[in-house]
Amino acid sequence: MAGHIRDSLIRMDRVCKAYGDHRILFDISMDVGEREFLTILGPSGCGKTTILRLLGGFETPSSGEIFLDSRPLSGVPAYRRPINTVFQKYSLFSHLNVFENIAFGLRIKKLPREEILRKVGRMLELVNLRGYENRLVNSLSGGQQQRIAIARALVCEPRVLLLDEPLGALDLYLRKEMQIELKNMQTSLGITFIYVTHDQEEALTMSDKVVVMNSGRIQQMGTPEDIYNEPTNVFTSRFIGESNIFDGVMPRDLLVSFGGREHVCVDRGFSPMQEVHVVIRPEDVRVCEPGRGTLRGEVLSSVFKGVHYEMMLKEGDRVWMIHNTKNHPVGTEVGIYFGPEDIHIMKRGEGE
Amino acid sequence: MKRADVNFLQYPYILWAGLFIFIPLVIVLWYSFTVAGADGDAVFSLENYERFLSPVYMQVLSRSAVLAVKSTFICLLIGYPAALIITRLPRMWRNTILLLLVIPMWINFLLRTYAWMVLLGRRGVLNRILEFFGLPGQEWLYTETAVLIGMVYNFLPFMVLPLYSALSRIGKETIEAAEDLGANRFVVFRRVVLPQSVPGVIAGITMVFMPAVSAFVVSALLGGGQYMLIGNLIEQQFLYVGDWHFGSSLSIIMMVVILLTMALVSLYDKGASLEGGNLW
Amino acid sequence: MVKRPVSLIYLCLIFVFLYAPIAVLIVFSFNATRSTYSWGGFSLEWYRALFQDRQIMRALYYTVLVASLSAVISAVAGTAAAVGIHRMKARIRRIFLALNNVPVLNPDIVTGISLMALFTALHLRLGFGSLLLSHITFSIPYVVLCILPKLRQLPAEVTEAAMDLGATPLYAFYRVVIPEIAPGIFTGLLIAFTLSIDDFVISFFTTGSGVNNLSIVVYSMARRGINPKINAVSTLLFAAVFILLLIINKRDAAAKQLEV
Numbered sequence: 001m002a003g004h005i006r007d008s009l010i011r012m013d014r015v016c017k018a019y020g021d022h023r024i025l026f027d028i029s030m031d032v033g034e035r036e037f038l039t040i041l042g043p044s045g046c047g048k049t050t051i052l053r054l055l056g057g058f059e060t061p062s063s064g065e066i067f068l069d070s071r072p073l074s075g076v077p078a079y080r081r082p083i084n085t086v087f088q089k090y091s092l093f094s095h096l097n098v099f100e101n102i103a104f105g106l107r108i109k110k111l112p113r114e115e116i117l118r119k120v121g122r123m124l125e126l127v128n129l130r131g132y133e134n135r136l137v138n139s140l141s142g143g144q145q146q147r148i149a150i151a152r153a154l155v156c157e158p159r160v161l162l163l164d165e166p167l168g169a170l171d172l173y174l175r176k177e178m179q180i181e182l183k184n185m186q187t188s189l190g191i192t193f194i195y196v197t198h199d200q201e202e203a204l205t206m207s208d209k210v211v212v213m214n215s216g217r218i219q220q221m222g223t224p225e226d227i228y229n230e231p232t233n234v235f236t237s238r239f240i241g242e243s244n245i246f247d248g249v250m251p252r253d254l255l256v257s258f259g260g261r262e263h264v265c266v267d268r269g270f271s272p273m274q275e276v277h278v279v280i281r282p283e284d285v286r287v288c289e290p291g292r293g294t295l296r297g298e299v300l301s302s303v304f305k306g307v308h309y310e311m312m313l314k315e316g317d318r319v320w321m322i323h324n325t326k327n328h329p330v331g332t333e334v335g336i337y338f339g340p341e342d343i344h345i346m347k348r349g350e351g352e
Numbered sequence: 353m354k355r356a357d358v359n360f361l362q363y364p365y366i367l368w369a370g371l372f373i374f375i376p377l378v379i380v381l382w383y384s385f386t387v388a389g390a391d392g393d394a395v396f397s398l399e400n401y402e403r404f405l406s407p408v409y410m411q412v413l414s415r416s417a418v419l420a421v422k423s424t425f426i427c428l429l430i431g432y433p434a435a436l437i438i439t440r441l442p443r444m445w446r447n448t449i450l451l452l453l454v455i456p457m458w459i460n461f462l463l464r465t466y467a468w469m470v471l472l473g474r475r476g477v478l479n480r481i482l483e484f485f486g487l488p489g490q491e492w493l494y495t496e497t498a499v500l501i502g503m504v505y506n507f508l509p510f511m512v513l514p515l516y517s518a519l520s521r522i523g524k525e526t527i528e529a530a531e532d533l534g535a536n537r538f539v540v541f542r543r544v545v546l547p548q549s550v551p552g553v554i555a556g557i558t559m560v561f562m563p564a565v566s567a568f569v570v571s572a573l574l575g576g577g578q579y580m581l582i583g584n585l586i587e588q589q590f591l592y593v594g595d596w597h598f599g600s601s602l603s604i605i606m607m608v609v610i611l612l613t614m615a616l617v618s619l620y621d622k623g624a625s626l627e628g629g630n631l632w
Numbered sequence: 633m634v635k636r637p638v639s640l641i642y643l644c645l646i647f648v649f650l651y652a653p654i655a656v657l658i659v660f661s662f663n664a665t666r667s668t669y670s671w672g673g674f675s676l677e678w679y680r681a682l683f684q685d686r687q688i689m690r691a692l693y694y695t696v697l698v699a700s701l702s703a704v705i706s707a708v709a710g711t712a713a714a715v716g717i718h719r720m721k722a723r724i725r726r727i728f729l730a731l732n733n734v735p736v737l738n739p740d741i742v743t744g745i746s747l748m749a750l751f752t753a754l755h756l757r758l759g760f761g762s763l764l765l766s767h768i769t770f771s772i773p774y775v776v777l778c779i780l781p782k783l784r785q786l787p788a789e790v791t792e793a794a795m796d797l798g799a800t801p802l803y804a805f806y807r808v809v810i811p812e813i814a815p816g817i818f819t820g821l822l823i824a825f826t827l828s829i830d831d832f833v834i835s836f837f838t839t840g841s842g843v844n845n846l847s848i849v850v851y852s853m854a855r856r857g858i859n860p861k862i863n864a865v866s867t868l869l870f871a872a873v874f875i876l877l878l879i880i881n882k883r884d885a886a887a888k889q890l891e892v
Contacts, residue, residue, distance in 0.1 A: 105797035
């Protein structure tokens with residue numbers, strides 16, 4: 001991907017934001033390239049949504065400047081920016097049907113009827129909602145509403161699409177599916193995505209570049225691999241690093257092989273035998289009697305952390321970190337298992 | 353910030369509310385503290401309020417108050433058992449019954465009162481029924497009884513609704529717990545139900561008392577004009593006597609009485625619905 | 633606590649008390665004779681007399697005219713007011729909400745005489761204009777109370793979403809905010825219409841120059857005693873108000889069903 005990324009499309013130059021004495025953002029500087037999928041990752045209240053609102057034109061920086069194509073954006077109101085947003089709560093227009101929701105931006109541009117019909121039709125195709133044109137948005141499921149929100153923004157053919165935790169309200173399965181769809185859309189449309197989330201797994205699986213934020217400051221910026229492998233500070237390593245990351249391969253979609261075994265997973269869109277990173281969170285690994293689980297190992301250490309024990313487990317040539325509510329003495333053999341949805345797959349080697 | 357274009361909408365309203373809600377009250381207040389001077393100018397004076405203290409007007413006030421208290425008391429007496437019964441009804445009945453209770457309030461106050469003229473007339477339906485049973489017809493209309501009936505009729509739903517909302521909030525478990533502890537039904541009522549319904553009682557009392565104190569249509573139609581209440585006195589001062597100063601001071605006194613009652617209510621009960629007061 | 637049959641009889645008696653006067657009025661409006669004592673046979677005589685009574689017809693004309701005008705004007709002004717109040721800073725908003733509630737909570741007689749005093753101070757002759765202004769004054773607060781909850785339910789993001797898609801703030805207001813709160817505006821309009829038709833006390837003090845609405849005519853007729861024409865007017869007014877409120881409730885119920 002990196003090869004396609006041109007010079008910066010959006011540049012934030014020492015942007016600060018404060019409400020009175022309350023400072024939200026400190027000296028944010030970053031570049032977002034054309035066709036880049038950039039994720040701003042951080043805990044709630046870290047200022048990531050404020051960055052989106054500054055880019056969207058709903059807030060103005062207290063100091064610093066934002067450039068689009070090297071032209072400053074200050075003074076350009078939201079409705080004149082070639083930037084569209086997918087809001088956290090979808091914010092669909094409940095008085096309009098699906099078609100009119102998507103056509104909203106086109107009608108403002110006063111496009112001819114046939115063109116609106118054609119463009120909306122193509123968008124409905126893209127988000128798999130053909131045939132839903134006349135439905136009222138409130139009668140649709142959360143996943144469907146989210147697709148409409150995305151279609152409504154994309155139909156305007158923005159230079160940049162801002163997404164504010166767009167999958168937060170969806171259940172796990174839908175979220176996985178939408179992650180893949182979003183990533184595919186971004187690649188095929190060639191639009192720059194700026195994606196905000198607090199979910200590190202989401203950030204790491206989808207992005208070209210990740211910006212880790214905390215308390216209004218950028219902690220680290222880089223490719224997902226960089227962020228994983230070389231966290232430069234304690235916050236990043238805490239926020240990102242507490243995961244088990246192993247090398248693996250995808251023999252085919254929905255199946256990953258690591259540790260000498262094949263595991264069913266929920267990830268799709270890989271070429272056969274593609275090399276991947278496998279991420280499994282410590283709290284997603286469950287412990288059972290040896291021989292019962294899918295893998296077995298020896299307990300290296302076990303430390304009580306208040307609500308759970310943090311265990312280090314040696315399994316083959318890998319060391320697992322596991323959070324478990326029950327203690328297992330050091331030296332004992334235990335089995336471990338995890339569900340398909342606990343396995344997170346990251347593409348490896350891309351752009352390297 | 354980006355909505356600046358429609359923010360101007362608050363200014364016309366500020367102007368409107370000032371002109372048609374706030375200033376009129378100021379004018380009334382101003383009238384109440386002035387009297388017409390020798391050369392027709394208004395002169396500051398407390399005369400209107402002093403005049404109110406004279407026996408004739410105190411009598412009107414006390415009559416209004418007594419009548420309002422009486423009708424409030426009767427509403428409470430009739431309304432409490434009714435509210436209690438409604439809370440004990442099956443859920444699906446309850447809403448229908450409450451709706452039936454509210455419907456008459458939708459109908460013009462004046463017409464509801466006029467309807468009683470038809471019922472209570474010398475040759476009206478009530479006397480017809482009495483005569484059917486061989487009882488002598490009575491002179492109902494233009495008596496205090498008629499005014500009282502009219503008030504109870506018009507304000508009863510305002511009593512029942514807040515009572516119902518307070519009573520329906522008492523959990524079945526509370527009552528069962530009390531019975532479990534050995535209380536008989538009378539004790540349960542006196543010690544559990546009654547104390548917990550106090551906010552509803554207070555809300556009901558104010559919601560009946562307020563309109564009853566300011567009523568002038570009921571007394572004008574069913575009392576036949578010879579039955580003067582403070583509302584009629586205000587009407588008279590403004591429309592027939594033309595002493596707006598005195599009329600205004602009467603209105604201010606009435607508002608103060610009502611505001612005090614409302615303050616009292618909000619002290620006792622923040623939860624009970626005052627919204628019933630908006631229904632007509 | 634109270635035995636079943638006894639409590640049911642008690643409730644029935646209360647409903648007889650509440651509905652008997654209305655029923656009697658309606659029944660006697662179809663009586664062939666003047667009497668409200670004995671039934672002289674079914675007849676539409678009083679309705680015919682009603683429609684030939686020029687005073688009543690004029691009052692009907694003013695009632696409908698004032699109700700329609702004040703409903704439409706209050707709906708428009710109330711929408712602007714509600715949006716204005718909604719956008720106010722919290723502390724100022726509280727003040728204006730309280731001010732908004734004054735005509736709702738004040739006794740009608742005080743609203744009536746205070747408006748009468750205002751119109752006189754402004755040297756506005758009491759008549760059609762003052763009557764219309766008064767009705768608008770007491771209707772706007774109810775319209776505001778109907779619309780404010782809709783505005784509160786409307787997330788700020790919806791306006792932002794519209795602007796994000798290229799709408800100017802004004803376009804967003806007319807094409808998104810107004811349609812989204814339209815149900816509230818319509819309910820407010822119906823309530824304003826109903827209140828206007830229903831009002832007696834405030835109209836009584838703020839009209840003049842021979843401009844009367846139905847309530848005022850009924851009042852002056854009723855003060856002189858029972859008149860069968862009033863029975864007929866009443867029946868028609870019952871029907872009108874009843875149908876209006878039925879529509880309002882139907883709409884509310886439908887709206888609630890949609891939300892569920």
